[in-house]
Amino acid sequence: MNPLSSDVLIIGAGPSGSIAAALLRRQGHSVTVIERQKFPRFSIGESLLAHALDFIAEAGMSEAVHSAGFQYKNGATFVRGDEVTDFNFAQQFTQGSPYTFQVQRAPFDQVLAEQAEAQGAVVRYEEEIVNAKFGAEKQVVTVRNKAGETYDITSRFVLDASGFGRTLPKMLNLEVPSAFPVRRAYFTHVEDRMLSNAFDRQKIVITVHPTLHDIWFWLIPFSNGRSSLGVVARDEHFARFATDPVSRLRGLVAETPSLARLLTDAVFDTPVNELRGYSANVKTMHGQGWALLGNAAEFLDPVFSSGVTIAMKSASMAAKVLHRQLGGEPVNWEADFAVPLKKGVDAFRTYVSSWYDGRFQTVIFHPKPDPKIKAMLCSVLAGYAWDEQNPFVSQSERRLQSLYEYCAALATPRSHAALPT
Ligand SMILES: Cc1cc2nc3c(=O)[nH]c(=O)nc-3n(C[C@H](O)[C@H](O)[C@H](O)COP(=O)(O)OP(=O)(O)OC[C@H]3O[C@@H](n4cnc5c(N)ncnc54)[C@H](O)[C@@H]3O)c2cc1C
Structure with missing residues (x-):
């Protein structure tokens, strides 16, 4: 040619x-x-x-x-303080890859x-x-x-x-x-030295900062004993740390006990990168x-x-x-x-927006999820965001909002919330 x-x-x-x-x-x-x-x-x-x-x-x-x-990756784990929730791609609504x-x-x-x-x-x-x-x-x-x-x-x-x-x-x-506010990410690769029984290497772990719920971390294990570690936050959350990327990433990890525990023996042997306004x-x-x-x-x-x-x-x-x-x-x-x-x-956009405004976090950390609804949300998290059969895709904002209201009402003890339709 x-x-x-x-x-x-x-x-x-x-x-x-x-x-x-x-x-x-x-x-x-x-x-x-x-x-x-x-x-x-x-x-x-x-x-x-x-x-x-x-x-x-x-x-x-x-x-x-x-x-x-x-x-191999089979799903995602979300952690916020003592709250932990797993999504397994094998248990999803869409007939897709597990x-x-x-x-x-x-x-x-x-x-x-x-x-x-x-x-x-x-x-x-x-x-x-x-x-x-x-x-x-x-x-x-x-x-x-x-x-x-x-x-x-x-x-x-x-x-x-x-x-x-x-x-x-x-x-x-x-x-x-973009309609989203400017956020910044600091990230690196570490030799994670995580104990196999402390952690499922087949899942990404998304950890929310214990008090500032719009700050979150990713921990992505690889097959060679190393992991990708990153934090995402708005600029003002980094201002209380020294300006170097290592202090900022490690400072926020240190404030997040479940993640700090997982990384107790990790070796930080690679420079920390920074991306802003992506x-x-x-x-x-x-x-x-x-x-x-x-x-x-x-x-x-x-x-x-x-x-x-x-x-x-x-x-x-x-x-x-x-x-x-x-x-x-x-x-x-x-x-x-x-x-x-x-x-x-746009379906993904619904879940990204509601992650940061707190609604989606209220939904996914709800202690007694309905398995059918969880399977539909799992399909979105597995990437099947074009499956119009899934109401959490085709009417994402409406469904998410009513599910959020239901979960939030249940969190207050005297409520009589009706199951969303
Ligand atoms: C902090 C952060 C974390 C992320 N984490 C994830 C994640 O866990 N999972 C996920 O799916 N996505 C994640 N993403 C998004 C992911 O990085 C991108 O969506 C994905 O790489 C996009 O693929 P692409 O093919 O569009 O572009 P890219 O992967 O960016 O590839 C573009 C290529 O074009 C080349 N190029 C650029 N300009 C020119 C030019 N003028 N001439 C010739 N070549 C050029 C570049 O060198 C590059 O190789 C993350 C993004 C960020 C910012």
């Missing part, structure tokens, strides 16, 4: 780029992926949801991912990119998209290589899968602020000759590990629409891609 011309040009070889590349190759289209970094490279976003495995299977990558030695993986993104993203290459996509590393011109038939992107030289690639369509790089949103002035949105997800995938379009929040799943879902949906368009069919990117994708993203 001539790398200077292809049916589809993809910006970025993260999960959305590699899945889209493989899916389009499987339908016979030529694909060039331009990736500005050298793989393997660190990336954040290590806890997958069960639904992500469906897209990995669709892209023909199951065997490679299953044989890469990643940590498990997934917790992955170091360096090898994971490399496996996906290599799988896309094995299916015929051309991936050019350490090259960067620096300009793009769009037309009715032909798109021209300008690439800068490692030596600083530029050259053009023509294609029929461009998919921007550049994640937080947000290449086309910046170039085309599409960025709009939530982002755009005016539109598509235009003449281009569409945005994954984080290049919108990033909500890390709390329910939805990022990679949304990125893969967007790749899967875009590849279907684009296949039809390249075959000469008329397509409507808004109706066929943006609107249905946003439905699931």
Whole structure:
């Protein structure tokens, strides 16, 4: 294949780029992926949801991912003080995968990119998209290589899968602020030295700070005795600590007894990273000759590990629409891609918002959950946020609000709350 011309040009070889590349190759289209970094490279976003495995299977990558030695994940544990609640993906409403993986993104993203290459996509590393011109038939992107030289690639369509790089949103002035307040994350990898009976390595642990309930931590165990540890909070919560990332992360862990206990013997041997203001949105997800995938379009929040799943879902949906368009069919990117994708993203949005305003925490830490309702919530947490059969997806805000009112009323002893319908 001539790398200077292809049916589809993809910006970025993260999960959305590699899945889209493989899916389009499987339908016979030529694909060039331009990736500005050298793989393997660190990336954040290590806890997958069960639904992500469906897209990995669709892209023909199951065997490679299953044989890469990643940590199996079967659900999530939430901890707030003495309150502990588990969600097991095997006990969910949607007929979906009962498990997934917790992955170091360096090898994971490399496996996906290599799988896309094995299916015929051309991936050019350490090259960067620096300009793009769009037309009715032909798109021209300008690439800068490692030596600083530029050259053009023509294609029929461009998919921007550049994640937080947000290449086309910046170039085309599409960025709009997220409705979520600015939050900051500090994170690292530790040798966790957790006792096997103290902890289920097959679950992410989301721990809420004991007094400041909008501060939360992730602990994501890997298969090699190490874990990813991170904290998320608004800026003002960090102000009482020294400014260095280690003091801030370790200071908040020390205030959270259940997490501090789990990490008693942990070895902090890796620098602590920092990310701020990562939530982002755009005016539109598509235009003449281009569409945005994954984080290049919108990033909500890390709390329910939805990022990679949304990125893969967007790749899967875009590849279907684009296949039809390249075959000469008329397509409507808004109706066929943006609107249905946003439905699931909006369901996640309900649970992210209500996590921080406290409603979802009241629901999940309720001591006597209804098993059927818990299974429906479990499906959302497993990533099946596009399952319209699930009322906690199709009417997420209404259902969540009435469930919250019911749980909150039960928490006050003299109430006679009616079960929500
Ligand atoms: C603190 C935090 C914690 C998170 N935790 C989780 C989690 O546990 N689970 C989860 O699912 N998600 C999590 N996420 C979200 C997750 O990181 C992203 O949603 C996911 O990586 C998005 O995938 P993507 O393919 O859209 O982009 P990315 O994974 O960001 O990949 C984009 C690629 O494009 C390349 N690129 C960028 N610009 C250019 C350019 N101009 N030219 C060429 N290449 C370019 C980049 O080098 C990169 O390789 C977290 C996010 C944050 C901020």
